[in-house]
Amino acid sequence: MELGWLLWGAAVLLLLHVLMGLSPAVNFALRIGFYSFLCLLASALTAPVCLLVNGGRTVKNMRIIRAVVRTFKYFFGLRFEVKGLENFKVEGPAIIVSNHQSILDMMGLMEILPDNCVQVAKKELMYAGTVGLIIYLGGVIFINRKSTTDAKMVMAEVAKSMTADNVKVWVYPEGTRNCTGDLLPFKKGAFHIAVQAQVPVIPVVYSSFTSFYNPKTKLFTSGKIKVEVLPPIETKGLTSDDVSDLTDRCFHTMRETLFRLSGRPSESKKSS
Ligand SMILES: CCCCCCCCCCCCCCC(=O)SCCNC(=O)CCNC(=O)[C@H](O)C(C)(C)COP(=O)(O)OP(=O)(O)OC[C@H]1O[C@@H](n2cnc3c(N)ncnc32)[C@H](O)[C@@H]1OP(=O)(O)O
Ligand SMILES: CCCCCCCC/C=C\CCCCCCCC(=O)OC[C@@H](O)COP(=O)(O)O
Numbered sequence: 197m198e199l200g201w202l203l204w205g206a207a208v209l210l211l212l213h214v215l216m217g218l219s220p221a222v223n224f225a226l227r228i229g230f231y232s233f234l235c236l237l238a239s240a241l242t243a244p245v246c247l248l249v250n251g252g253r254t255v256k257n258m259r260i261i262r263a264v265v266r267t268f269k270y271f272f273g274l275r276f277e278v279k280g281l282e283n284f285k286v287e288g289p290a291i292i293v294s295n296h297q298s299i300l301d302m303m304g305l306m307e308i309l310p311d312n313c314v315q316v317a318k319k320e321l322m323y324a325g326t327v328g329l330i331i332y333l334g335g336v337i338f339i340n341r342k343s344t345t346d347a348k349m350v351m352a353e354v355a356k357s358m359t360a361d362n363v364k365v366w367v368y369p370e371g372t373r374n375c376t377g378d379l380l381p382f383k384k385g386a387f388h389i390a391v392q393a394q395v396p397v398i399p400v401v402y403s404s405f406t407s408f409y410n411p412k413t414k415l416f417t418s419g420k421i422k423v424e425v426l427p428p429i430e431t432k433g434l435t436s437d438d439v440s441d442l443t444d445r446c447f448h449t450m451r452e453t454l455f456r457l458s459g460r461p462s463e464s465k466k467s468s
Contacts, residue, residue, distance in 0.1 A: 202237075261330060265303060288395065291365050294402065295370065316354075338350075358389070358393055375406065397429045397446060
């Protein structure tokens with residue numbers, strides 16, 4: 197109940213701010229604060245529902261989490277324009293890879309998240325209060341980014357279990373947030389899993405947030421995000437020797453798509 201009042205308080209503050217035209221830095225802090233608060237509050241309210249409906253840690257909880265997070269965009273005036281959802285309709289498991297710009301990505305993730313799909317996350321998120329609890333309940337796979345050996349072991353397990361459990365796995369191959377309008381070089385974990393499990397890689401690209409969100413300039417307004425789910429890339433018959441090529445191929449396809457969706461001339465066009 198008290199949390200409910202806090203939420204309304206934050207919403208009123210946000211409205212007041214918009215009306216009074218506070219500085220961009222205050223606007224940014226208020227909006228990010230409100231987003232974090234919303235995530236923590238929604239997680240606290242959703243966790244008992246997940247426990248009651250599904251009894252514990254299971255990917256089935258992602259459907260409940262998805263329904264809740266899909267409402268967040270209305271608070272921030274964000275719109276998603278999605279293309280290519282039919283590319284998720286592959287038989288059986290797959291690795292989904294996408295670009296990662298901000299903590300706001302959770303809204304874009306849930307906007308298109310297919311059923312039976314878990315994400316790979318840094319283990320530190322487990323300790324993010326109620327958000328940690330809800331992502332644990334949703335079956336998120338936690339990795340220790342500081343230890344490649346540990347992370348590789350967890351990922352090898354994922355490669356074995358995803359086929360048996362028929363789940364899709366969502367990985368952010370940049371390995372960290374990057375809001376520059378470009379991609380960071382890809383880490384190879386996702387592509388190793390795909391080859392080990394012999395499952396397709398489905399690339400997903402979100403247009404650059406920089407026109408409405410930029411932590412450096414403290415910009416955070418409403419905006420439109422274009423999303424494209426690209427055709428699956430098959431890995432049948434590939435071996436660990438092909439992982440670097442597969443990673444490069446995926447990187448270049450996604451970079452071209454990112455530039456196109458963001459209205460930025462691609463490198464090849466610039467040089468011609
Ligand atoms: C109600 C409200 C709720 C709101 C909330 C709802 C939330 C939903 C949950 C969403 C959570 C999202 C969280 C997002 C994140 O946390 S992103 C950060 C974590 N993810 C990643 O880091 C994934 C990407 N990283 C990788 O895949 C890395 O490769 C990693 C496995 C971590 C290893 O790291 P690193 O050593 O830095 O990477 P390299 O790629 O350079 O690899 C080094 C060498 O190891 C080889 N390698 C890598 N992986 C494997 C493997 N699985 N098997 C075998 N070999 C592997 C790799 O080839 C390199 O060797 P070579 O150079 O090729 O010789
Ligand atoms: C009792 C402890 C209380 C802790 C409170 C923590 C407050 C945080 C609460 C809400 C923030 C909303 C988080 C939504 C989930 C975001 C997932 C995400 O985007 O993680 C970033 C990760 O991919 C990469 O991390 P880095 O860019 O390498 O860094």
